[in-house]
Amino acid sequence: MSADELRAERRARGPLGRLGAFLAAVAVSAWNAAMDGLGGAILWGERWLFDGKKALYGLAVTRMLFGAAMLGLLLANFGTRLYTFGSGSAWNGEMAEPRSDFPRIWVFSLFHAVAADDVWFTVCYVLLMGLAVLFILGWRFRIVLPVFFVGWVGFIEMNDMVGDQSDNMQRIALILLFFADPAARWSLDARRRARRGEWFPAGSSPAQLGTVLHNLSLVALVAQVCFVYVSGGLYKAQGEPWAGGWAVYDPLSTMRFGTWPALSELMTTWGPAVAIASWGSILLQIAFPLMLLTRPTRLVALAGILSFHIAIGVVMGLPWFSLTMIAIDAVFIRDRSWRRLAAGVRRRWRESGAPPSALPAAAGAE
Numbered sequence: 244m245s246a247d248e249l250r251a252e253r254r255a256r257g258p259l260g261r262l263g264a265f266l267a268a269v270a271v272s273a274w275n276a277a278m279d280g281l282g283g284a285i286l287w288g289e290r291w292l293f294d295g296k297k298a299l300y301g302l303a304v305t306r307m308l309f310g311a312a313m314l315g316l317l318l319a320n321f322g323t324r325l326y327t328f329g330s331g332s333a334w335n336g337e338m339a340e341p342r343s344d345f346p347r348i349w350v351f352s353l354f355h356a357v358a359a360d361d362v363w364f365t366v367c368y369v370l371l372m373g374l375a376v377l378f379i380l381g382w383r384f385r386i387v388l389p390v391f392f393v394g395w396v397g398f399i400e401m402n403d404m405v406g407d408q409s410d411n412m413q414r415i416a417l418i419l420l421f422f423a424d425p426a427a428r429w430s431l432d433a434r435r436r437a438r439r440g441e442w443f444p445a446g447s448s449p450a451q452l453g454t455v456l457h458n459l460s461l462v463a464l465v466a467q468v469c470f471v472y473v474s475g476g477l478y479k480a481q482g483e484p485w486a487g488g489w490a491v492y493d494p495l496s497t498m499r500f501g502t503w504p505a506l507s508e509l510m511t512t513w514g515p516a517v518a519i520a521s522w523g524s525i526l527l528q529i530a531f532p533l534m535l536l537t538r539p540t541r542l543v544a545l546a547g548i549l550s551f552h553i554a555i556g557v558v559m560g561l562p563w564f565s566l567t568m569i570a571i572d573a574v575f576i577r578d579r580s581w582r583r584l585a586a587g588v589r590r591r592w593r594e595s596g597a598p599p600s601a602l603p604a605a606a607g608a609e
Contacts, residue, residue: 291458292454292455292458292459293451293454293455295454296424296427296453296454296457296458297457297458297461297578298461298574298577298578299424299427299428299578300428300429300576300578300581300582300585301573301574301575301576301577301578301581302420302423302424302425302427302428302461302573302574303381303425303426303427303428303429303430304429304570304573304576304581305416305420305425305570305571305573305574306378306379306381306384306420306425306426306430307379307429307570308566308567308569308570308573309378309413309416309417309567309570310375310376310378310379311379311566312409312413312562312563312566312567312570313375313378313395313413313563314372314375314376314379315562315563315566316563317368317371317372317375318372321368324364324365324368325361325364325365327402327405328354328358328364328368328398328401328402328405329358329359329361329364329365329401330358330359330360330361330364332358332401332402333358333359335402335404337401337402337403338355338358338359341355341400342403343400343403345396345397345400346397346400346401350393351393351396351397351400352397353367353393353394353397354367354394354397354398354401355397355401358401367394367398368398370394371391371394371395371398374387374390374391374394375391377391378391380430380431381425381426381429381430381431381432381433382430382431382432383432384425384426384430384432385426388417388420388421389421392417392418392421395413395417396414399413407561407563407564408564409561409563409564409567409568412467412468412471412567412568412571413567415467416464416467416567416570416571419460419463419464419467420460421460422456422457422459422460423456423457423460423461423464424453424457429585461574464571464574465574465575468568468571468572469531469532472528472529472531472532472548473528473529473531473532475528476524476525476526476527476528476529476531477529479524479525479528480525480529484521485521485522485525488517488518488521488522489517489518489521490521491510491511491517491520491521491524492511492517494559495507495510495511495558495559496511500559500560500561501559502558502559502560503557503558503560506557506558507558510558523547524551527544527547527548527551530544531544531548535575541575544575545572545575545576548568548572549569549572552565552566552568552569552572553565553569
């Protein structure tokens, strides 16, 4: 059709016909753009799932910090283990009638079964400490993880009165680690793989399945921690102490959480600082998932949440809870950042052991 014929046809349509054609063209263009965007998102998701395991260094840090938190709790309570978890805790009634359902499940009932026997309880306690060390080192992780998980859950549920919310996060995260590969970096397993190679050839079906399960477990872990932060922030916002800005003051004024009275008094002396800390924690928790979307805001979010947990661990005397949450937050730091940090630490370590006369020459060579 010639150009003159096209112009004649458009004039014949009239205003309504031209408007309808315009709207139809807009609708078709919008539909095509939406389908292109959806196709691009699906393609990106497929590449993300199948093109290698993500956050290997971050999950390695999660593994080590998790093990450090659990080993630290075991070491800190070793002197009072019998009173806190063993035969000396019979006064709380949990030895006769556990409050948790876990000791009633046979696979988690080991510590409950030996609680009245101080010798066997101590043996199991020391074995659990040894498993925590193997967990940190990443030795035969696929075997150690389920054994350690069963022992840890059975142990930590011996006395509900001394637990905190880190217990729940540890259980959830450990279950998700069953499907991930936290020992792929910075572990004894990683050294063995480097010598002998991977279990399955790259590109094989088992290797692809392992990659997908690893990345999906990472997504589930990220979703869980974001849910904890956002739900906690929204719950806080409903309370009058948080809305009024004095919520930080209340726990630091108690004997249980004011573990450093002088430090607590110093932090709560200036009213505006208490209000800023109260409201800042709410805003940080609620906005945390959105702040992860861009690099500048992600840095602010990670620095803020790290400071938040360090303050809780030091000032309120909850180090194992804080270390558990910091361990999970490690997955939000990219692998290249962890590699750069590790390279910097190794370089500083080598320089610290080099003779002073060799340092300028090494610096010039770099």
